[in-house]
Amino acid sequence: MAADQGIRIAGDGVAEVSMTDARANLTQLIRDVRYGGRSAAFTERGARSAYVVPAEFYEQALEDRLTTEAIWRLIDDTFGEQNREQLKVDLSRYRDQMRHET
Numbered sequence: 001m002a003a004d005q006g007i008r009i010a011g012d013g014v015a016e017v018s019m020t021d022a023r024a025n026l027t028q029l030i031r032d033v034r035y036g037g038r039s040a041a042f043t044e045r046g047a048r049s050a051y052v053v054p055a056e057f058y059e060q061a062l063e064d065r066l067t068t069e070a071i072w073r074l075i076d077d078t079f080g081e082q083n084r085e086q087l088k089v090d091l092s093r094y095r096d097q098m099r100h101e102t
Contacts, residue, residue, distance in 0.1 A: 006018065006020075006021030006024065006025050007021075007025050007028065007029060007032075007040075010041075013038065013039075014038070014039050014040060014041050014048075014051075015029060015032055015033075015038055015039070015040040015041070016040070016041050016042075016043050016048070017029055017040065017041075017042060017043065018042070018043050018044070019042055019043065019044050019049070022042055029052060030052065033052050033053065033054055034054065034055075037054055039051055039052065039053045039054070039057065040052040040053075075087055
């Protein structure tokens with residue numbers, strides 16, 4: 001993807017294109033996402049407003065959401081409210097640790 005096309009690669013590897021340049025670059029952006037496996041984002045005033053992701057990424061995200069909801073239902077059924085709140089704190093801490101490790 002050439003910078004002169006209005007698409008730039010951000011520091012986190014996401015291809016970004018402004019909403020102003022999106023129409024002219026949409027086909028290239030979608031091809032890069034589909035075949036290159038790179039996520040892309042539309043920006044407005046420099047801030048990301050929407051993402052384009054590979055189909056596999058989206059499908060995995062849906063599966064992960066269902067799994068997470070099932071885990072929370074299990075926790076609700078198994079533990080009392082006080083223990084549930086502590087589990088939330090612990091899970092948030094573990095999630096933050098994982099973010100920093102990747």
